[in-house]
Amino acid sequence: MIPRMRSREVLVTGVGLVNAIANDFESFVEAMRAGRCGQRPIVGFDAGGLRNPRACEAADFDPGPVYERRDKRKMDRSSELVLAAFDQAVAMAGIDLRGVEPMRGAVVMGSTLGGAVTGFRYYRAAREGRRRPSQLRDHSMHAPGYRMCIESGFLGPNLVFSTACTSSNLALAVACDLVRADKADVVIAGGFDPLSLISCSGFSVMRNVTPGICRPFDRNRDGLVLGEGSAVLIVEADDFAARRSARALAAIRGYGLVSDARSMTAPDPTAAGPAACMQRAIEMAGLTPAGVDLICAHGTGTVLNDQTEARALRNVFGPRGAEIPCASIKSMIGHTLGAAGAMNAAAAVAARRGGYIPPTVHFEEPDPRGPVACSAEARPGNPRHVLSNTLGFGGSNCSVVMELADDSGVSERARPIPVRART
Numbered sequence: 001m002i003p004r005m006r007s008r009e010v011l012v013t014g015v016g017l018v019n020a021i022a023n024d025f026e027s028f029v030e031a032m033r034a035g036r037c038g039q040r041p042i043v044g045f046d047a048g049g050l051r052n053p054r055a056c057e058a059a060d061f062d063p064g065p066v067y068e069r070r071d072k073r074k075m076d077r078s079s080e081l082v083l084a085a086f087d088q089a090v091a092m093a094g095i096d097l098r099g100v101e102p103m104r105g106a107v108v109m110g111s112t113l114g115g116a117v118t119g120f121r122y123y124r125a126a127r128e129g130r131r132r133p134s135q136l137r138d139h140s141m142h143a144p145g146y147r148m149c150i151e152s153g154f155l156g157p158n159l160v161f162s163t164a165c166t167s168s169n170l171a172l173a174v175a176c177d178l179v180r181a182d183k184a185d186v187v188i189a190g191g192f193d194p195l196s197l198i199s200c201s202g203f204s205v206m207r208n209v210t211p212g213i214c215r216p217f218d219r220n221r222d223g224l225v226l227g228e229g230s231a232v233l234i235v236e237a238d239d240f241a242a243r244r245s246a247r248a249l250a251a252i253r254g255y256g257l258v259s260d261a262r263s264m265t266a267p268d269p270t271a272a273g274p275a276a277c278m279q280r281a282i283e284m285a286g287l288t289p290a291g292v293d294l295i296c297a298h299g300t301g302t303v304l305n306d307q308t309e310a311r312a313l314r315n316v317f318g319p320r321g322a323e324i325p326c327a328s329i330k331s332m333i334g335h336t337l338g339a340a341g342a343m344n345a346a347a348a349v350a351a352r353r354g355g356y357i358p359p360t361v362h363f364e365e366p367d368p369r370g371p372v373a374c375s376a377e378a379r380p381g382n383p384r385h386v387l388s389n390t391l392g393f394g395g396s397n398c399s400v401v402m403e404l405a406d407d408s409g410v411s412e413r414a415r416p417i418p419v420r421a422r423t
Contacts, residue, residue: 016088019229056227056334105154110167114141164392169341227334254284260395299328310370
C-alpha cells in the first residue's frame with residue numbers, strides 16, 4: 001500500500017557532528033572558513049604497511065562527556081561518535097524528545113562499517129585465546145540507533161542503511177519520506193563511520209588512496225584520504241516545529257536514487273546514473289537546474305570518480321556546471337564513507353551560517369577534462385539551494401536538495417523557509 005503523502009515541509013532544526021577538524025557545529029563553521037585540513041598520522045592503530053599512514057582521524061575527539069550521564073561501560077567508537085553528535089543536535093534544536101509521541105519518533109542512520117573497531121578488536125583477542133563477548137554489544141551496525149531510541153523513547157522505525165558512500169544521504173531521503181507520509185513528526189537522521197584498519201587496508205589494496213594529500217577535482221589528483229566521524233540532524237515536520245516555535249536551519253526539498261548496474265568498484269564513465277540522480281532530486285525539489293547555487297560534491301579526489309561527477313554536472317547543468325560554486329569537504333575531513341552525505345548536509349548549513357562557500361583545500365589547477373568551480377579558499381556567499389551528491393561502490397547514487405535558511409531568517413535572495421502551524 002502506497003501511503004498518502006501530505007504537503008508537510010521537512011525541516012532541519014538541529015545539527016551535531018564530530019570529524020577530523022571539529023567536535024561541534026560552531027567549530028566546524030570556523031574550521032571550514034579557515035580551510036583547515038584534518039589529515040595527520042593515524043594514532044588509533046598501527047598504520048604500518050598502508051599506502052598512506054595518514055588519514056583524517058578525529059584524534060582530538062574526547063568521548064568523556066558521552067559517558068557522563070550514561071552507562072559507564074565501554075562503547076564502540078561508532079556509538080561514542082554518534083551520541084556526541086546526537087547530544088549536540090538535540091541541544092541546537094532545543095527539543096525535548098520525551099515530548100514527542102513515541103510512535104511518531106523515528107531514527108534513520110547510514111553507515112558502512114558499524115562497530116568494526118570493536119569487532120576487529122574482539123577477533124584479534126579471540127585468536128590469542130582472550131574472548132570477551134561483552135565487547136560485541138556494540139558490534140552490530142544498528143547499535144548506535146538503538147542507543148538513541150533508548151535515550152529518546154522513540155518507538156517508531158529504527159533503520160540503518162548500508163549502501164556504501166550513499167548511506168547517510170539515503171537516510172535523509174527516508175527521513176523526508178517518513179515526514180511527508182505522515183509516519184513521523186520527528187526523525188533523528190544522519191550517518192557515522194569510524195576509522196578502521198579494515199577500511200584503510202581495503203582502500204590501500206585497491207590503490208585508490210593517495211600517498212600524499214587529497215585534492216578533489218584538481219588536475220593532479222591521485223586518490224582519496226579516509227576520514228571518520230558522525231553527523232546527526234534533527235528532522236521535523238513543519239507543523240510539529242511550529243507548535244514549539246522552532247527555528248528552521250534548512251528544509252529537505254527532494255532527493256534522487258539511481259543505480260548504475262555496471263561495476264562493483266568502477267564508476268560508469270557515461271555518468272548517466274549520477275546525472276539522472278541529480279535531475280530527479282532537483283525535480284522533486286520543485287526547481288530547475290538554474291535554481292541550484294551550491295554543489296556539495298562527492299569529490300573523493302580519485303581520477304575516475306571526480307571525472308564522472310564533473311561529467312554528470314555538465315550533463316545536468318550544461319556550461320553552467322563549470323560555473324556553479326562547488327566544494328568537496330573531503331579535502332578537509334577525508335572520506336567519511338557512510339557519513340559522507342550527512343557531513344555534506346552539515347557543511348551546507350554551516351556555510352549558510354558563516355556566509356561563505358566551503359573551500360576545496362589543496363585545489364590548485366582545474367582539470368580541463370572536467371572543470372568545476374572549486375576554490376582552495378572559502379569565498380563569500382549565501383547559498384540557498386544546495387545539491388549534495390554521494391556516489392558509492394556498486395553504482396549507488398543518491399543526491400539530496402536542501403533549501404537553507406539564513407541565521408536571521410531573512411534573505412535578500414529568497415523568502416525565509418516558513419514554519420507555520422496547520423489548521
